[in-house]
Amino acid sequence: EAGVAQSPRYKIIEKRQSVAFWCNPISGHATLYWYQQILGQGPKLLIQFQNNGVVDDSQLPKDRFSAERLKGVDSTLKIQPAKLEDSAVYLCASSAGTDLLQETQYFGPGTRLLVL
Amino acid sequence: AQSVAQPEDQVNVAEGNPLTVKCTYSVSGNPYLFWYVQYPNRGLQFLLKYITGDNLVKGSYGFEAEFNKSQTSFHLKKPSALVSDSALYFCAVRRSGGYNKLIFGAGTRLAVHP
Numbered sequence: 001e002a003g004v005a006q007s008p009r010y011k012i013i014e015k016r017q018s019v020a021f022w023c024n025p026i027s028g029h030a031t032l033y034w035y036q037q038i039l040g041q042g043p044k045l046l047i048q049f050q051n052n053g054v055v056d057d058s059q060l061p062k063d064r065f066s067a068e069r070l071k072g073v074d075s076t077l078k079i080q081p082a083k084l085e086d087s088a089v090y091l092c093a094s095s096a097g098t099d100l101l102q103e104t105q106y107f108g109p110g111t112r113l114l115v116l
Numbered sequence: 117a118q119s120v121a122q123p124e125d126q127v128n129v130a131e132g133n134p135l136t137v138k139c140t141y142s143v144s145g146n147p148y149l150f151w152y153v154q155y156p157n158r159g160l161q162f163l164l165k166y167i168t169g170d171n172l173v174k175g176s177y178g179f180e181a182e183f184n185k186s187q188t189s190f191h192l193k194k195p196s197a198l199v200s201d202s203a204l205y206f207c208a209v210r211r212s213g214g215y216n217k218l219i220f221g222a223g224t225r226l227a228v229h230p
Contacts (some may be wrong), residue, residue, distance in 0.1 A: 004159070042206050042220030043160070056217060091159055103210070105218065107159035
């Protein structure tokens with residue numbers, strides 16, 4: 001079974017530029033998550049999709065971050081414009097559903113973003 | 117509000133010795149607890165979880181964790197450490213109900229020395 005795929009793996013941009021990350025979850029997984037992991041900290045949830053609908057985006061900085069999962073499969077996360085403090089690893093995860101028995105989240109390798 | 121604390125930034129263990137990585141939690145309602153491991157330049161890998169039932173949970177790679185409700189702890193353990201266990205370990209908690217939102221601790225770096 002293929003895991004969660006993410007691209008690119010690394011990205012360097014200057015502040016005020018825009019950037020986009022892509023994620024393809026495990027086949028058949030209904031729920032997709034984007035996390036931000038700042039160096040020295042644990043991952044923090046940015047947004048959670050159930051199929052193509054958003055169920056939690058309470059910690060997404062909506063003035064600069066956006067995400068979509070139009071067909072309920074792959075997803076993109078965009079930052080526009082980027083700030084220095086956005087430098088982090090962006091992790092995508094997926095799970096089969098939100099039922100207790102299915103709630104293990106499986107993570108992709110992440111995209112390491114450096115904003116100069 | 118739910119939270120997770122990992123009181124040690126780093127744990128050093130000699131190969132072959134038992135290891136413990138500590139985690140305490142705060143959550144209203146029943147807690148659902150997880151351990152993940154992160155190797156360099158890789159995503160998080162699921163190790164084990166506690167949902168209900170036996171307080172001792174067995175997981176991948178010989179790891180286990182003990183749920184202690186009175187001490188609100190969920191420490192990760194392994195009887196005999198390997199050098200290859202050296203990595204960053206994250207404890208996470210999910211509250212009952214909700215949409216599977218995980219709250220992660222800051223992580224503990226485990227260093228196993230030959």
